[in-house]
Amino acid sequence: MIKRLFDLIAGIFILILSSPFLLLISILNALFYDGNIFFTQERIGINGKTFKLYKFKSMNDKKDEDGILLDDTQRVTSFGAFLRDYSLDEIPSVINLILGDISLVGPRPLPEKYRNRFSKEQFKRHNVKPGITGLAQVKGRNTISWRKKFQYDLFYVQKNNFLFDLIILINTFKVVVQKKGINHNDKETMPEFYGSMKKEEIKNEKK
Numbered sequence: 001m002i003k004r005l006f007d008l009i010a011g012i013f014i015l016i017l018s019s020p021f022l023l024l025i026s027i028l029n030a031l032f033y034d035g036n037i038f039f040t041q042e043r044i045g046i047n048g049k050t051f052k053l054y055k056f057k058s059m060n061d062k063k064d065e066d067g068i069l070l071d072d073t074q075r076v077t078s079f080g081a082f083l084r085d086y087s088l089d090e091i092p093s094v095i096n097l098i099l100g101d102i103s104l105v106g107p108r109p110l111p112e113k114y115r116n117r118f119s120k121e122q123f124k125r126h127n128v129k130p131g132i133t134g135l136a137q138v139k140g141r142n143t144i145s146w147r148k149k150f151q152y153d154l155f156y157v158q159k160n161n162f163l164f165d166l167i168i169l170i171n172t173f174k175v176v177v178q179k180k181g182i183n184h185n186d187k188e189t190m191p192e193f194y195g196s197m198k199k200e201e202i203k204n205e206k207k
Contacts, residue, residue: 022092057080107131117196128156133172136153
């Protein structure tokens with residue numbers, strides 16, 4: 001109850017404080033992406049429930065000759081990269097925060113298509129509400145492996161308490177200001193998580 005109240009108050013405060021950025025980025029995104037301002041995607045929430053996450057669009061929709069979207073590295077625009085550098089693409093997620101889909105702190109909500117790729121142990125990360133930021137984000141963000149991320153997520157689930165959340169929030173501010181852990185090696189974003197899927201299954205899924 002205390003955490004939800006804190007999230008709600010913080011969400012309203014962030015919405016008011018960020019309203020000028022919301023307006024400015026919305027206008028610029030409308031120009032860059034032919035009127036497509038937001039990126040929405042089905043994500044896995046607490047107890048495995050699905051919800052729609054809102055973010056600012058940061059990639060174009062270019063596809064290859066087979067109609068499959070190109071890799072993130074080929075689709076992230078210069079303006080989109082700027083938004084990601086300072087986590088400005090995450091601002092619309094405050095809507096999810098106010099609605100109660102997510103919390104300020106928790107394991108990052110992952111796409112619905114990942115649902116069957118988690119091991120039974122990894123899926124325990126959904127025992128708590130997902131967050132805008134989390135322990136994995138302050139420990140390396142996109143520069144650490146999926147295995148390490150899930151280890152941090154499960155540790156957070158076990159240790160979950162309000163004081164721990166405050167420590168993560170303080171460290172998140174430092175990470176964002178210093179732009180740490182944004183890229184994974186030479187990539188713009190973290191590579192896709194396939195879990196224990198076999199190469200043939202991955203190939204068929206992409207078709």
